[in-house]
Amino acid sequence: MKSVKIGDIKIKNPIVLSPMAGISSLPFRIICNEMGAGYSPTELVSARSIRYNGVDKSLRYMRISPEEEGITAIQLFGTEPEDFEAAISTILETPVLKEVSIIDINMGCPVPKVVKTGAGSALMQDPKRASDIVKACKKAVSGLSRNIPITVKTRTGYNEGDKGNPDFAKALADAGCDMICVHGRTRPQMYHGESSNEAIAVMRDAVRGYDIPFFANGDICDVRSAKKIIEDTGCDGIMIGRAARGNPWIFARVLAGLNGTEMPDLPGVKDRKDMLVRELEGRLKYLPEDVAVREFRSVMPYYVKGLPGSARIKVKLVNAVSFDEVKEIIELA
Ligand SMILES: Cc1cc2nc3c(=O)[nH]c(=O)nc-3n(C[C@H](O)[C@H](O)[C@H](O)COP(=O)(O)O)c2cc1C
Known part of the structure; x- marks a missing residue:
């Protein structure tokens, strides 16, 4: 696979650990990166909580170690653009956290507790708000001596039967988002049924004219499914979630399969x-x-x-x- 650039950051292997609450611990992310993941974002952390309570309460979920991880990414969720702006400012004033490479915005979480606040996948229903959040994040990282890309992870639709949401992808790109990752399921599907490469491709095609990388996610569990999602969607990179649980070796194996190099043995x-x-x-x-x-x-x-x-x-x-x-x-x- 070709390396990709997210903002100014070169991702040598565009095979990334998909963020997972309860799974994406710091040691696990370090291990995944060692196995070849290009980077591994933290699980979702509330922008509002950081804004009003500071980082202490959330630190255990967004602890990063640039030295051991290399490229780092913190995923935020929320609904008010001002919360994101304030949260990022706080992150950038906090030792270690301020070294973060990438800020990712969660616009895909289907969990009712999150959706009913207007956050996560609910943002797919409100492209204006989603754009305002991207813009607020871009504002929060402007004027720094280095570029911190703002990325978004979302889904193929809010409603059952949605087959991709091209206008939403375009709205994110127009707002200045530096990378979009789409999971091929709709909100009501949660993690059930099949992830649709066709629906991901609809969103990929919508932002082809923009100079930003596009990542695809959903049901990648081996080299075959990785090759298929790349062929079907024309994505620049992939994210692997559930298949990596207890199986960080998947990154080395998928990488070898895609690069045509010798396949590492299965772990004993x-x-x-x-x-x-x-x-x-x-x-x-x-x-x-x-x-x-x-x-x-x-x-x-x-x-x-x-x-x-x-x-x-x-x-x-x-x-x-x-x-x-x-x-x-x-x-x-
Ligand atoms: C236990 C669990 C926790 C998750 N937590 C998050 C999260 O915090 N942020 C996020 O963007 N996606 C989250 N996801 C979704 C995954 O990142 C991924 O999009 C989804 O599992 C589909 O990819 P997969 O088929 O490779 O697992 C979670 C998924 C699972 C199973």
């Missing part, structure tokens, strides 16, 4: 166990042990999926309370 049982422990060790660096283990309970099953006796191991892992206990379960598995 020991590789998977070691990676589980490594991610938890990473989480322990910034979270109290009980919190880190509790939050990791929903992630651990992905690392042991398909291993002999995995059902039994999963039951133990999702009840574990300490790091030592997790290690013991893994060692005996």
